[in-house]
Amino acid sequence: MTKYPMTVEGAQALEAELEKLKKVERPRIVEAIAEAREHGDLKENAEYHAAREQQSFCEGRIQEIEGKLSNAQVIDVTKMPESDKVIFGVTVDIVNVDTDETVTYKIVGDDEADVKQNKISVNSPIARGLIGKEVGDVAVIHTPGGEVEYEIDEVKYI
Incomplete structure (x- = not known):
C-alpha cells in the first residue's frame, strides 16, 4: 500500500x-x-x-x-537535522533569477496545498524542481509560459 x-x-x-x-x-x-x-x-x-x-x-x-x-x-521536519537541502515539509525562499523577486513556499502534501497560503504540493512542477537542490543552487522550473530559473536562497525546517 x-x-x-x-x-x-x-x-x-x-x-x-x-x-x-x-x-x-x-x-x-x-x-x-x-x-x-x-x-x-x-x-x-x-x-x-x-x-x-x-x-x-x-x-x-x-x-x-x-x-x-x-x-x-x-x-515532522522540525525533528529532522537541519541542512541546506530542499525536502518535503520545508519552507524555502526562492529568488527569480530574471526579476529578483523573492517567493516563499512550504512544500506540503497534495491535500494541504493552498497557493494563497504559499503551500505548494510536493507533486507540483515548482516543488519537483526544487526537491533535492540546496541553498545557492539554481532550479529550472518548466511553466506554461516557458522556463523560469529560481535560485534557492534559504531553507527553513519550521
Missing part, C-alpha cells in the same frame, strides 16, 4: 475536520432526518431528502478522511 506524505499540520487539520463531522455534523443531520420524518409522506418531503443527501455527503467525507489518514506518512 502506498503511503502519502503529509505534514503534521495537515494531519491535525484532517483530524479536526473528522472530529467535527463525527461529533457535530453527524448528530445534527440525524436529528434533521428524524424531524423531517415526523412531517409524514417521505416521497414528497424536501426536508427529508435534503437531510439524507447531507448525511450521504457527510458519511462519504468521513470515509475519505479516514482513508487519507490511514495512508498518510506524517513527516
Whole structure:
C-alpha cells in the first residue's frame, strides 16, 4: 500500500475536520432526518431528502478522511537535522533569477496545498524542481509560459 506524505499540520487539520463531522455534523443531520420524518409522506418531503443527501455527503467525507489518514506518512521536519537541502515539509525562499523577486513556499502534501497560503504540493512542477537542490543552487522550473530559473536562497525546517 502506498503511503502519502503529509505534514503534521495537515494531519491535525484532517483530524479536526473528522472530529467535527463525527461529533457535530453527524448528530445534527440525524436529528434533521428524524424531524423531517415526523412531517409524514417521505416521497414528497424536501426536508427529508435534503437531510439524507447531507448525511450521504457527510458519511462519504468521513470515509475519505479516514482513508487519507490511514495512508498518510506524517513527516515532522522540525525533528529532522537541519541542512541546506530542499525536502518535503520545508519552507524555502526562492529568488527569480530574471526579476529578483523573492517567493516563499512550504512544500506540503497534495491535500494541504493552498497557493494563497504559499503551500505548494510536493507533486507540483515548482516543488519537483526544487526537491533535492540546496541553498545557492539554481532550479529550472518548466511553466506554461516557458522556463523560469529560481535560485534557492534559504531553507527553513519550521
